[in-house]
Amino acid sequence: MKNIDDKDLHYLRRCVELAKEALYAGNQPFGSVLVSAEGKVLFEGHNEEVTKGDQTRHPEFEIARWAATHMTSEDRAKAVVYTSGEHCAMCSAAHGWVGLGRIVYVSLPSS
Numbered sequence: 001m002k003n004i005d006d007k008d009l010h011y012l013r014r015c016v017e018l019a020k021e022a023l024y025a026g027n028q029p030f031g032s033v034l035v036s037a038e039g040k041v042l043f044e045g046h047n048e049e050v051t052k053g054d055q056t057r058h059p060e061f062e063i064a065r066w067a068a069t070h071m072t073s074e075d076r077a078k079a080v081v082y083t084s085g086e087h088c089a090m091c092s093a094a095h096g097w098v099g100l101g102r103i104v105y106v107s108l109p110s111s
């Protein structure tokens, strides 16, 4: 396990912004960003379950689909997925099936 650094916090904050966009659009508040090994943002998205009428429209699942189509297996393994919450079972499986690398997610204390 690797500790998070300032670069990770930057992308995690972007995930929270995307989660807010999802919430304001009427969806569940989740946002995710895919970053290459070189630090380039490749794909970002937020939950669209309600607005698209499809329960699989999680941003982590969209990232897995995008990565499978647009990246080599070597690049997928080196990429990092940042997300506003821990992957659900569906997205965890998709992440593993397409061979993506590290996952960094936000965890908020319950109040």
Ligand SMILES: [Zn+2]
Pocket: 058, 060, 061, 087, 088, 089, 090, 091, 092
């Ligand atoms: Zn999911």
